Amino acid sequence: AQKVTQAQTEISVVEKEDVTLDCVYETRDTTYYLFWYKQPPSGELVFLIRRNSFDEQNEISGRYSWNFQKSTSSFNFTITASQVVDSAVYFCALTPNDYKLSFGAGTTVTVRA
């Protein structure tokens, strides 16, 4: 069985601060895929990034960056120089490439102007 833990329930920052969201996962599969989704106040889930278990290269995309460490089963997400538009709930998710995606409980990020 898969399990995704997002220990941070809520994070509140002032605009331009960096925000790091933690994600720890559990799986017995050797091949699996990790995801981050963003849910703005409108409700729709927006795909941010996908990473497979064989690719530990960290990635930067604009103000977003991801740190995948297989040794600690973590897939953390950082927003650099946060903006008010970054306010949302962020979900980490995992699939061993079967039918189902397991989501963490989500972290609510509030960026204050």
Added chain:
Amino acid sequence: SQTIHQWPATLVQPVGSPLSLECTVEGTSNPNLYWYRQAAGRGLQLLFYSVGIGQISSEVPQNLSASRPQDRQFILSSKKLLLSDSGFYLCAWSATSTNYGYTFGSGTRLTVV
């Protein structure tokens, strides 16, 4: 390109009334289809998934049911709504292999009064 449509966007229903939420996918064939529920302030709970016409798997026993009458149509139903059925319902699709994650619909906010 693939698109997913979900309706209605909002719904207010009295306790004991029936429910029918519809989801359709365009631009792909034989998708895996999913219904998730998100209670206020909580994470995503998988309710049903389907890997083909007429094939429904239930993750959580409840008074809801799902049907897939056509390849790209997924319906969530209830004969008698409960107050606890209130929440945000999200439909999603994925390719046969979920290693590319899910694409979500815009969601239906259901309030049972």
